[in-house]
Amino acid sequence: MDRFTALTVFRHVAELNSFAQAGRRLGLSAPAISKNIAELEARLGARLIHRTTRRMALTEEGRIYLEHVVRGLDALAEADQALCPVKAAPSGVLRVSAPMTVTLTRLSTAIPAFLARHPALRLDLDLDDRRVDIVREGFDLAIRGSDHLEDSSLVARRLAVMPHVLCGAPSYFAAHGVPASPAELGAHACIRFSLSGHADTWEFRQDGRVERIAVDARYSVTSSLAVRDALRAGLGLSLIPRPYVEEDLETGRLQAALEDWRTVETTLHAVYPSRQHVAPKIRAFLDFLIEVFGESGPGGGPPAYDTSTR
Structure with missing residues (x-):
């Protein structure tokens, strides 16, 4: 068993609440996902996930283990970035969910300049006025307009009012x-x-x-x-x-x-899942949003804040 792969698989399965979605995210087959989880459980001597043909849920041991796994994997990623400065440049695919009207009236004309600024970055922008589940649906960041931002485990940055x-x-x-x-x-x-x-x-x-x-x-x-x-x-x-x-x-x-x-009033927020280790591609897009909305209207507000009640 490749322990790093098994831990990565476990984290994605737990965060997405789906073996199939984790496989698609990681480019692994369903049998490979199941095998990694089974081998990890065998090594630990503990069941991490209750699963049936219809649903899955973390066990108590799984929830405890996940907290440590997330901290460990994030720390490793940060260490890699510290030793490889070139990787600090925004790159890869950035998946963003945004309301259609906000994007078409205030954002879309500035997107080409953002992409020209970051040639190694690919943007997948999904325009949808519904409230997406960022983690479950695999988005890196979402723009939300709301009179009241509900408590959650996400981090929110106010963009405009x-x-x-x-x-x-x-x-x-x-x-x-x-x-x-x-x-x-x-x-x-x-x-x-x-x-x-x-x-x-x-x-x-x-x-x-x-x-x-x-x-x-x-x-x-x-x-x-x-x-x-x-x-x-x-x-x-x-x-x-x-x-x-x-x-x-x-x-x-x-x-x-x-x-x-x-x-x-409707307040626009950029929301994203990570509170400590923000990927360069997400940081670049956040800076871009703050720049655009700061120029186009009031409310380029305070620093990011955590909406979690925990």
Whole structure:
């Protein structure tokens, strides 16, 4: 048994909760993955993983052993980097998950310059507004937009804060009037971004008062770009991140309403699994994100922080 390989296999199986995914990640066959785990358990004289044909779970011994294995493998990787400075340059494949609208409106035009800066790096950018499981799905980093970042074992770096604005087309306001207060929104056609954390209730604040308006939407959609298209067409009103419609507001294509009321904000974070040993490719992309969002708007915030409750 190659002990280093067996430990690496065990770590990936445990983190991905899957023999098959670990095999794909490491380029090993299913029998090779099973053999490494079995030989490691035989050497230790302890069962590390409970497994059936349908599922697997770490034993108590497996959870304890995994903590030590992760620290040991990370320390070895750090030692290798210290002795091989050339490997500190970003290289390999970087898998990133990012929301589609944020990427298309604020990030994608800068990607070619990032790749030109790091010729040994390959970027696999997956655009999806759903919340991915970074570890299970094999991503190195994800960009997330949220009113509240849930506790987890991930590390998060705040990138930007996007205030929202209630807006519509001048043609819509000409036909239906401009709401003078949040309470009047019940008489208006609303467009709902259904993946938002505030999709069903829009909150407005003024002088210590808070008004929460239940959204009765004629049109619900999972893309902020589609919301913007509907706004431009005069279909109704929506609460949307201001950067997505800033140009429309400046040119008069869209018009803001209830600007004397404060409303929700979405904070963009870069989240990644490792808290101590950040790979050069991840560090390079983090620096790139901080540079881009720092230039394009407010909220290039504080240093990375750990969201773990442990």
